[in-house]
Amino acid sequence: MHEFGIAQSIFDTVKVESSRLRPGNRVIKVGVRVGHLAGVDVEALKFSFEAIVSGDELAPLGLEVEQLPHKRICRSCDTAFEVNMTDFDASCPRCGNLHTEFVSGDELEIAYLEVEEA
Amino acid sequence: MKRVPLKQKVLKENDRIAAELRARFREQGTLALNLMSSPGSGKTSLLEQTLSHMPKDMRAAVLTGDIATENDAERLRRVGSATQITTGGSCHLDAKMVERGLENQGGGPLDILFIENVGNLVCPAGFDLGEYAKVVILSVTEGDDKPLKYPTMFVRADVMILNKIDLLPHVPCDADKVIENAHRIHPGLDVIRTSCLTGQGIDEWIAWLQGRLREVRSRQAR
Numbered sequence: 439m440h441e442f443g444i445a446q447s448i449f450d451t452v453k454v455e456s457s458r459l460r461p462g463n464r465v466i467k468v469g470v471r472v473g474h475l476a477g478v479d480v481e482a483l484k485f486s487f488e489a490i491v492s493g494d495e496l497a498p499l500g501l502e503v504e505q506l507p508h509k510r511i512c513r514s515c516d517t518a519f520e521v522n523m524t525d526f527d528a529s530c531p532r533c534g535n536l537h538t539e540f541v542s543g544d545e546l547e548i549a550y551l552e553v554e555e556a
Numbered sequence: 557m558k559r560v561p562l563k564q565k566v567l568k569e570n571d572r573i574a575a576e577l578r579a580r581f582r583e584q585g586t587l588a589l590n591l592m593s594s595p596g597s598g599k600t601s602l603l604e605q606t607l608s609h610m611p612k613d614m615r616a617a618v619l620t621g622d623i624a625t626e627n628d629a630e631r632l633r634r635v636g637s638a639t640q641i642t643t644g645g646s647c648h649l650d651a652k653m654v655e656r657g658l659e660n661q662g663g664g665p666l667d668i669l670f671i672e673n674v675g676n677l678v679c680p681a682g683f684d685l686g687e688y689a690k691v692v693i694l695s696v697t698e699g700d701d702k703p704l705k706y707p708t709m710f711v712r713a714d715v716m717i718l719n720k721i722d723l724l725p726h727v728p729c730d731a732d733k734v735i736e737n738a739h740r741i742h743p744g745l746d747v748i749r750t751s752c753l754t755g756q757g758i759d760e761w762i763a764w765l766q767g768r769l770r771e772v773r774s775r776q777a778r
Contacts, residue, residue: 440648440679447566455562466557470566477682477708508711526707528743536743540711546682548564554557 441479444546445486448501449494451548456496462556467500469552473545474508474523500552508543570683573651577658577686584665585776587769590685592709593693594702595675598719600628601752602693603670606765607636609758615665619657620672621649628672637663648679651686667769677706688772689714694738696720696729703738710738715746715764722751 448470456465472478480503487501507520512530518541519531529536565571581588591599603618610616617637620628623645632638639661641653654671671687673680681690692713694702697720703710710716716738724731735747748764750757 440646440682443646444566447569451562451564451566455560469559475708475711477678523707526704526741528711528741536739538743544712546566548562548566551560551562552557553560 441482442486442490444478445483445490448487448548449490449496452496452499452551455551459553460556464554465496465499465551466554467502467552468548469502469504469550471504471506471545471547471549473506473543474521475543476546478546480505504549506543506545509541510538511541513537513539567683570651573655574684574686577651577654578688581669581686581688582772582776585773586666586669587689587765587772588669588671588685588687589689589691589765589768590671590673590680590687591691591693592673592677592680592713593675593695594677594698597675597693597695597698598752599672599675599693600631602717602719602750602761603632603672604635605750605752605755605758606670606762607632609755609762610668610765611762614667616668616670617661617663617666618670618672619654619661621653621657621674623647623674637661643674647674647676648683649673649685650683654685668765677702677709681709681712689768691715691717693717693719694734696723696731696734697727698729700729700731700733700737703734703741707741710741710745713742713745715748717761718747718749720751720753721749721756722753 452465452468491497491499509520511518512535514535515533517530517532528538530538593599618632619639619641621641623643626640629638629640639657641657671685690713692709738745748757748761
């Protein structure tokens with residue numbers, strides 16, 4: 439449900455960046471990176487973003503979402519591994535150790551803008 | 557066509573305010589906790605028990621978030637200091653709401669600030685409130701597979717309160733299974749079993765709070 443607010447802040451950022459472009463240039467796509475642990479439903483995010491963009495002068499404006507895996511490392515054998523979100527198992531796939539540490543996967547960032555130049 | 561890199565956190569405004577709050581809590585030696593759970597798992601009951609059983613010299617207050625009503629703050633005011641944050645539709649608290657809640661609360665520095673999030677096991681996990689630790693509360697009536705279904709919340713939590721254990725004889729829930737599932741998601745997660753009806757486990761929870769408060773104090777001194 440909070441995806442609408444997230445879509446709105448992505449849109450606001452694009453709006454600001456867009457106003458800084460040289461006249462004639464326009465943003466046609468924004469790329470975001472969303473980790474599996476960011477708690478964001480990508481479909482809901484896309485749906486909200488589309489709703490916000492339609493009717494604005496920035497339309498059509500695409501949203502490209504790159505999903506990033508949840509990565510962990512084993513404290514015992516240093517094996518780095520990715521955790522599958524459907525069969526969420528945080529134990530080490532190599533030695534079975536339960537003491538594994540979070541490395542990444544909670545990203546929620548705007549990565550790039552695609553700009554069409556006049 | 558040109559691709560312009562723009563490394564920017566989507567929630568950067570929230571994160572900025574959360575960082576300010578965290579610095580303020582650290583400076584004042586306040587243990588700030590973000591309490592999250594689904595609706596009806598017993599956050600407010602746990603807080604009632606906590607405020608009533610806490611050592612008298614400990615200054616504690618609650619910021620309690622809900623979409624609507626002042627019901628929780630009214631309940632909590634019978635046992636301590638409580639300020640309601642009404643989100644008006646938002647499914648989670650953000651750092652700005654906490655900042656405003658603290659202004660409304662007034663009062664001096666605290667030993668412990670409990671931030672009772674909106675009842676929801678999904679969205680609150682994504683918002684930093686400047687807290688020192690995240691507390692997830694799960695009641696035995698919710699089923700033993702909840703940690704597996706809502707992994708984000710359980711990965712990010714620092715402690716899990718397994719509440720309503722007085723109901724275990726009456727519900728098809730295996731407490732050990734819940735904990736095993738939670739540990740699959742988050743190895744080593746602290747777990748405290750409580751009942752707000754019988755008072756079981758409340759002492760252990762208060763001891764946990766005192767342990768975290770000592771950590772906060774030692775960081776403050778540094």
